[in-house]
Amino acid sequence: MATDEKLKMFQFVVVGGGIAGVTCTEQLLSRFPSAGVALVTAAPQIKTVENFKQVSKTLEEFDVAECPSSVLEEKYPNLTVIQSAAIALHTHDHILQTSGGLEVRYEKLCICSGGRPKLLTKDNPFVLGIRDTDSAQEFQKRLSEAKRIVVVGNGGIALELVFEVRGCEVIWAVKDKAIGNAFFDAGAAQFLIPSLAADRPEGAATCKRARYTTEEARPGPSHTTYTADRRESAPGPAEPGSALGPDWHEGIALRGAEEGVSVSVEYQCEVDKICTREELETPVSEIESWPVYIQLTNGKTVGCDFIVSATGVVPNTEPFLRGNNFVLAHDGGLRVDDHMRTSQADVYAAGDVCTACWEHSPLWQQMRLWTQARQMGWHAGNCMAAHVLSEPIELDFCFELFAHITRFFNYKVVLLGKFNGQGLGLDQELLVRCTKGHEYIKVVLSGGRMVGAVLVGETDLEETFENLILNQMDLTPYKDELLNPNIDIEDYFD
Incomplete structure (x- = not known):
């Protein structure tokens, strides 16, 4: 005692x-x-x-x-x-x-x-998990000297990272059929994909969400500004600090050693093996020699300067x-x-x-x-x-209806209810409206009633759709007009 x-x-x-x-x-x-x-x-x-x-x-x-x-x-x-x-x-x-x-x-x-991060592997100097402010700074430092990185994961941090990195080739390995599988459907993913290839002037995006300031415990600047979107800290002196989410990149320059922007996505694959060139089982016909190689389950082997593990957390x-x-x-x-x-x-x-x-x-x-x-x-x-x-x-x-506002690829994203038809099986009907480069709207109906929605862009429909979901009004007579851009849906159901 x-x-x-x-x-x-x-x-x-x-x-x-x-x-x-x-x-x-x-x-x-x-x-x-x-x-x-x-x-x-x-x-x-x-x-x-x-x-x-x-x-x-x-x-x-x-x-x-x-x-x-x-x-x-x-x-x-x-x-x-x-x-x-x-x-x-x-x-x-x-x-x-x-x-x-x-x-x-x-x-x-x-x-x-x-939560604590699920790293691909522990104690590998070429695998970096971006979890807290210290690891974000380490990523920035290593990226400045990199020509190619591999990002593994399909969550919020991965989504923001591949969009914000410049001056470095990015190969993005996701286990799903589409990017951002946890947050939106394949249609919204296709709407966002062109943003990866578009010119993105540095500093153009405005951070409209969570921002925080950390006070350095070590010598150097007294304050460093970062952003956050979701999780909390894990205990223990050897554990990671407070976690980062979308907008974690705000305030740090994510620039590699090259010019331009290059992102390629490898779908429906996971990591089979991480090794050095000497450990490769089959010869690699690449001109350049890379510090580390990653073998994917789709049969491809990719060399890179380092690997980013962004595969989520566990309680x-x-x-x-x-x-x-x-x-x-x-x-x-x-x-x-x-x-x-x-x-x-x-x-x-x-x-x-x-x-x-x-x-x-x-x-x-x-x-x-x-x-x-x-x-x-x-x-x-x-x-x-x-x-x-x-x-x-x-x-x-607040536990009556799932509701979340975030930003991906500089688009406002609102998720409501069973936005991906979670648990509905075949008992669902989807209504979609998409205007390239402007907005993507998806409504999930079940039994004629709205049970979920995905809103990408400045749609101004979130409050109206929230009310329709909570009221569980039978929308069968209005389905053809629900996403009609020529109808002010807010006044329609006022």
């Missing part, structure tokens, strides 16, 4: 300084202005939500500000920030141990430890949660109910580390985005407060 100096006691303890953790913490602090609240985070910076805007009933936009944890402590006198990695949890004793030797006793605990439940018999979901996340409770008494979870295992609304799905991290953190804080005060609480309305 720890000495008195090493034992700290709090009513509420939150693990993780990302959006979910900080949002949960602030919600608890607003409900309990005199209770002891502790935020345990390994990183010196935390993420806070700024400039929050409720665009519609379910759509929201906000900036993500990364700042020293002391800013939060100054704002809330009853908050204690413990800058130390969580290394062990003893749920029976309600004690959390940190790498700094502290034992933190809690009444209620919320785990918001985020960060290791290692401090071991030995507690938490019930995990199929994706490795902590199972939580509609009150954000895990399988262990007085332990809650929010954000990327958990999996929503309640009976979902037919129009909602979990996608581990910044917006969902904030929503889960806010709901978890409310639930913890309600349970302490013995108040009833219901699932927040």
Whole structure:
């Protein structure tokens, strides 16, 4: 047992300084202005939500500000920030141990430890995962000397990377039939593909989403500006820092050693082997010798200066949660109910580390985005407060309809409901309107009712379509006019 100096006691303890953790913490602090609240985070910076805007009933936009944890402590006198990695949890004793030797006793605990990257391979100097601000800087440095890179992955970071890199040949390996498979369909992908070959003047794109500033702990400039779109930080001194998403490139020059822009996509393939020239099983008839080669499952072998691993994340439940018999979901996340409770008494979870295992609304799905991290953190804080005060609480309305705003290839992208027909099988009908270089609109109907939509470009249809999805109005009589560009659909259903 720890000495008195090493034992700290709090009513509420939150693990993780990302959006979910900080949002949960602030919600608890607003409900309990005199209770002891502790935020345990390994990183010196935390993420806070700024400039929050409720665009519609379910759509929201906000900036993500990364700042020293002391800013939060100054704002809330009853908050204690413990800058130390969580290394062990003893749920029976309600004690959390940190790498700094502290034992933190809690009444209620919320785990918001985020996700950790799924790298293609570990400890290979030619494989770089872009996860946090440090790795983004390392990527910028290595790219400046590169003539060719291979990008593996089809998520948000990969989408932004291939669009922003200049002066370097990019070979993009995706396992799907189309780019951006998690965010939009093949039609939207085809709409966006020409943007990869188009001239893109540097600095032309305006970042309209999350932006944050990190304070350097090492000698050098006092501030470096980056952007963020979704996840939260993973704990532990050797773990990656706060994760990046679309717009992560803002503020750093992504330029290689050559001139021009060249992106080629290898579809429906994965990595078979990564090796040096000497390790190749068959001779390579390339003129140039490359530092590393990647063999793809489509039979192609490609040489390059380095490989970018952008293959997503997994819930960060290791290692401090071991030995507690938490019930995990199929994706490795902590199972939580509609009150954000895990399988262990007085332990809650929010954000990327958990999996929503309640009976979902037919129009909602979990996608581990910044917006969902904030929503889960806010709901978890409310639930913890309600349970302490013995108040009833219901699932927040934000979980009624999936709604997300982002940007890809400098186009505004709005995703609503079952935007890719998730789980509908053959029981769906698609309506599409596409104007090359301007907009792509797809509506998903099921049983004559709108259940999802993809809006690419400045369509101004998001609020109208959101209402139609929520109202579940039978649109069978209006299908022919629904996407008619000559009809003001907003007035039509006013």
